[in-house]
Amino acid sequence: MRLHYPAKVLLAWGEAISGNAELRDWLTRNGYPELGIFVFALHLKADARKWLMENGHQHLMAVIRGIEGDAKALDWLDHHGLQVLRKVAECGGDEQAFQWLLQRQHRELAMLGLKMWSVKMQIEENHRDPHKYPRE
Numbered sequence: 001m002r003l004h005y006p007a008k009v010l011l012a013w014g015e016a017i018s019g020n021a022e023l024r025d026w027l028t029r030n031g032y033p034e035l036g037i038f039v040f041a042l043h044l045k046a047d048a049r050k051w052l053m054e055n056g057h058q059h060l061m062a063v064i065r066g067i068e069g070d071a072k073a074l075d076w077l078d079h080h081g082l083q084v085l086r087k088v089a090e091c092g093g094d095e096q097a098f099q100w101l102l103q104r105q106h107r108e109l110a111m112l113g114l115k116m117w118s119v120k121m122q123i124e125e126n127h128r129d130p131h132k133y134p135r136e
Contacts, residue, residue: 003085007108009035011108012026012035013035013038013112014108016039017038017042017112017115018119034052034055034060038052038057038060041060042064043119044123049061058076059085061073062077062085062089063088063089063116064089064116065089066089067089067117074086074089077089084106087100087101087106087109087110088106088109088113091110091117092117092121093117097113098113
């Protein structure tokens with residue numbers, strides 16, 4: 001339940017999170033389906049969220065839920081000894097969490113956490129903007 005991926009895979013995941021569909025699809029087809037599907041789950045796709053939960057990647061779903069402000073998800077990460085992932089979930093809105101990751105040599109994960117948070121903030125902004133999503 002930890003994130004043990006080669007640096008190039010983490011880099012590709014970060015680009016996929018930022019919107020690179022080709023890299024998202026590459027991850028999905030080349031042995032990292034959980035990372036590609038994570039991108040869909042981050043974008044509120046219910047089937048992707050369900051897939052993560054049903055296929056042994058609850059920790060990734062907990063990161064997303066933590067970014068969304070779900071304290072129970074953050075507690076779940078702590079309970080399962082996944083403090084690094086908790087800090088990934090928190091680092092976009094918490095400078096101390098970001099620094100905690102950097103101090104423990106998790107630079108790639110700190111950057112991923114910032115990207116994840118940025119995407120979530122953009123999704124929230126889009127949902128609040130009536131010009132982008134007019135009400136029926």
